[in-house]
Amino acid sequence: MRVIFDPTQISRPTAIALGNFDGVHIGHRHVIEPILPSALSNHDQHLTSTVVSFSPHPQEFFSKQPRSLLAPFDEKVALLESLGVEQLVLLAFDADLAKLTAAEFMQQILIDSLQVELISVGFDFHFGQKRQGNITDLKSIWGDRLTVIPEQTMLLKDPTPIRISSSNIRAALAKGDVDLANALLGRPYNLVGKVIQGKQLGRTIGFPTANLDLPAQKCLPRDGVYAVQVSISSSPKPLFGVMNIGLRPTVNGDRRSVEVHLFDWQGDLYDQELNVDLVKFIRPEHKFSSLEALKDQIQADCQTALSHFAVLA
Known part of the structure; x- marks a missing residue:
């Protein structure tokens, strides 16, 4: 084109x-x-x-x-x-x-x-x-x-038709309603960006993450944790994981970041482009009392995501 x-x-x-x-x-x-x-x-x-x-x-x-x-x-x-x-x-x-x-x-x-x-x-x-x-x-x-x-309208669970529009998609993303946003789009809402150097705090608690550099104008969904499907050029098949969007209050984050933890992945992702499809909103972002409490919650988030992917399989 x-x-x-x-x-x-x-x-x-x-x-x-x-x-x-x-x-x-x-x-x-x-x-x-x-x-x-x-x-x-x-x-x-x-x-x-x-x-x-x-x-x-x-x-x-x-x-x-x-x-x-x-x-x-x-x-x-x-x-x-x-x-x-x-x-x-x-x-x-x-x-x-x-x-x-x-x-x-x-x-x-x-x-x-x-x-x-x-x-x-x-x-x-x-x-x-x-x-x-x-x-x-x-x-x-x-x-x-x-x-x-x-x-163009769409009937979902609510008997009232909803208009298919960019504004309604933005509103759904702002609430973390991934199901509605994806239905109105006709495809998963996705974030596309290169992996950049982060503070590597995830490695210290056993959950290494890839920090995404996204276009400044990209509309981000509600802060929180999401189940995601990820495509990268170095993998012949889609990968699964969890993504956090937010300020990372437990570790005193100073700016909004987008971090993805991939299941069953080992290797260097720096400078690779990740295409991240939002599949399910898991929970809002919270501040935890300790890194150990955060670690326990991330483990629970991973299990929630894996259970969801198992249902989809």
Whole structure:
């Protein structure tokens, strides 16, 4: 998949899915599917399958505050590529783009720059200055060449349908509700980062951990302990373990860290990239009265995780 920052490098004409697509969750994939090469009809094969997004996120631009992301840039690229998207066009969201009216956005961006012939958006998509543009405006130009994906909901244990949205996924992660977050994503929520040098305190109590260096914008779930499945290039099969996110109050931690303890693993993990899937929230982070009490709890956490994995097997 080509990643395009320079508008002159866009492969045209295009079939586009337009949106921010943070997390590339189930609802996003419904929006993207109609413009994938596999979905285009014979007379549309000349169109380049394109996702059009914004950098930075418009909310980040207007608030001037960093925004946590379910899928930072590299993860987003990998997820879109896995779907079969041919190019990702990132529009620089700046003062000039923000002040374009809906009509100017359609003419300058969609028609002139992208040469859009086929377009897919979510039901609540708005664009242009002060979000004045809507589905009706798009339909006035593209007509039946516009696909509007209705609101996507999911029924879980609660009889009330829940909307599939990035905000609901963030809310679930903030509560440690991994089951809900993963269901809305359609895949396990994951953390991808390189292993860096830590204080090696885990080794002193018999539970060595790999400290992960994660993208600054990565949305982290609730502090606590999780059962996780881990993929690394040096292992031909997935590994299992427990992960702690938090300040490590028992050992007077001075910053939030993400540490993974792998079951049945021996070897050097430094500088390796770990892809950590969240499987189950085990417990919140606590401060224990001693290292021995912490050791006993970690042992119990490992047993809880192993019991969960055994049920899944």
